[in-house]
Amino acid sequence: MIRSIEESPLYAIINPKSIAFFGASNNFLRMGSMMLSSVQALGYEGKIYPVHQTEKIVRGHQAYTSVLDLPETPDLALIVLPTDIVCQTLEDCGKKGIRHAIVVSGGFREAGPDGSERQKKLESIAKRYGIRFLGPNCLGIANPYLKLNPTTITAEGEPGFVGLASQSGSFITQMFNYLHRHGMGFSAAVSVGNEASIDIVDCLEYLGACPRTKVITLYIEGITRGRKFVETAKAITPHKPIVALYVGGSEAGRHAGRSHTGSMSCPNEIYDGIFRQCGILRAQTLTEMFDYALALGTLPRPQGHRVIIQTHSGGPGATAADACGRAGLTLPALSAETVEKLKPLIPKTASTANPLDLTYSLNSTENFFNIPDILLGEINADILLAYLLSPGIFVDRVMRELGVPEETIPAEREKMMAQHADHFVSLKDLHPDKAIVGFTYRSLQEQMVRSLLDRGIPVYQDPERAARAVAAVLRYYESRDVMKKGRSKAA
């Protein structure tokens, strides 16, 4: 196991100071050009050396006819060329002294017997020169902290805590938007393609050591180095959670994986066993994988399974209660002390059972600070699940009716929502050992919820997703305890 990311063959690939770019040109419709354009759009500050046979300037950068002409030996070669010139290009890179590459080009193992031969040749060139490379047939990497995104789609949102190693390039490049909308961002993301030189186990090792990665996510169609995977995962899960989406278990998924990356897969039961052994949480869908990641990356360890649901609507409250029950969470009754503290703040129609159903708000400010503050102080509970019907939808109407001038309403509403969000977020510091989670049926992009997401309060589109994510967090820590106990017994 590596102790720091610098020891990983991926270090120079994910954190290059300079890149030789093969396949970018001034014709934007080429994939390489799009990738270079994405790099430029995010503002990468390292050196870029396009290599192009005829163009002198490529997208504003001085270009070179041959990699051998470069004024320095770059950290990384990024190769997006027609299949039949990839091997020669890698050889030239080797001659120049380049020791790390990303081979985006396809047409190798995934393309049948001829492709397999070609891949072997590529591997032997790499060995000869001591080159470690990602791919072929991959989309490379994204490192938002380095403002480096050499993928086909421009990045969105802020860097975050989710590390992803993926046997699909799409789940790197097409997920910026998804993660941002759901309150997350990548710490680093790697598409492994055919895994000729660097495989998903190497990625796991890197992400395990990466200080910016709080949660590791894996998209798996099939693992080759099974034993090493288990050993690596077992070393990581005691200090960092891993969530895996494995799609090769069903007949349909297996077929699809084979034609996609040529990977071999095993029945679900085998992977379930492997994941359990390593303390990896398995997700059934991409949605679930990132739902779990959000909770794992933002919540403290809950001290138990006991949830209080705060709602002002009976149906969403009952639905959330049902979801919690299904997920193995319990709903304790509020203590007499808590009820006593709540009374002055809640309408007389409110129910002080759990869910606490406020029915309506005497003062919406209370919903975002005083009331949840009391609930988080409840000694019999570990988790607060709050139904967040954005009060913004009422505020506009009320202000309009009260004669607030139309042009000042948006600013007033924004101010009020920002205050609510500030108050709610401040509860995290006041109750550092309790988990605070929200759910809404409205868009996550409405101001108050968006602001909570941006500041590390997980909010889900359905109470079921919230409850399952919280249950996954509990499962992670429980399995970690068991693994640590096993280890100390063995020692």
Added chain:
Amino acid sequence: MIRSIEESPLYAIINPKSIAFFGASNNFLRMGSMMLSSVQALGYEGKIYPVHQTEKIVRGHQAYTSVLDLPETPDLALIVLPTDIVCQTLEDCGKKGIRHAIVVSGGFREAGPDGSERQKKLESIAKRYGIRFLGPNCLGIANPYLKLNPTTITAEGEPGFVGLASQSGSFITQMFNYLHRHGMGFSAAVSVGNEASIDIVDCLEYLGACPRTKVITLYIEGITRGRKFVETAKAITPHKPIVALYVGGSEAGRHAGRSHTGSMSCPNEIYDGIFRQCGILRAQTLTEMFDYALALGTLPRPQGHRVIIQTHSGGPGATAADACGRAGLTLPALSAETVEKLKPLIPKTASTANPLDLTYSLNSTENFFNIPDILLGEINADILLAYLLSPGIFVDRVMRELGVPEETIPAEREKMMAQHADHFVSLKDLHPDKAIVGFTYRSLQEQMVRSLLDRGIPVYQDPERAARAVAAVLRYYESRDVMKKGRSKAA
């Protein structure tokens, strides 16, 4: 069973030509005022008669001191008054000849022994005058076709095909936004509250006969008239699907339901049995209920379980294949004839297995017409599941790079996306017996997907949700066949 909605006690409540409004005033902060404001916002064209002791004009409408003074007998009384004057008000309505009411006020059975007594009194008044009423403790109804929304939140989106009968008012008033974002709208929605006079069975009967309702959805905490419910549902499911969300089955859900509407509930197994017997599809979450409704309301009956997945990204394709496998759908191989037809249209890197992985687009127009048209012509398949990565995100970049003037880009992109959507939607008419479903990880509000949703192509945020919804459609028709067979045997 009723044959037309006019026979239902709900007819005048959902389709009133005139309403006596109790509890609205010029003080907007009262719930009744908010409800009247919502009615005005949507543009209801019937007569509104506010009844108020002191105000002469209420929100622009002439008000009356007593209901007895009204110039006509309105179809409906809507009562949002303090608990202790509700009975007297209903009595006055009875004297005036009003025969239908919505009692929004709470403080009845759900509020303990005193409340139960009060509810009995309300019921006896109603019986004496032959009044049928919704509630108490409900949010009433929404009938978007009549531009009538007397709930606390303003309506959004267009009227649609989803009928909802709900033991939670929130799921009426708070779902306009949700349904609109997901490509649906209400045909009619009813919140039943304490069900003193009209219960969820009456609603089911109404929605079964309602020609605008293509799918019935039910939010259930507990059913009282079990036998009548089964009988009514059994009469409806042979011609109209019903999807039910029942939350009273878990310990936590049961407790929550009891304190919400005071309803009694039974273990999950009993409801599962009832639903199965009636051909009702059970959903575990609100998300799932409306996911099923979308597919049931838009898709033709698929002739079988065979899906072709169209994708240009391997990972999303494999994930969709895995989800289909889990949902009981199968992925047939494409016939030689289909592959032959596809060849000229797809890149040579594409995989003609199923999923059909295009890898990239030679011409994005083909993805939205010629390619799916060929796939829908495949004799071995019944369903097309298409991964919709909005091409809009590439179009802007390409046009900018090609030097299209910045200010004309949005309009050009909009035109192109509208054309893609037109083409894709036209496939429905060309292949009326095939089911066309989409999925995306991007927002449903991006132009092309939004346009598909608006025109009856169901698009989901995850292939799992798409696959499960399609499987629910198949289950509905299969159970219907079984029920019809059973009936013809019995006859």
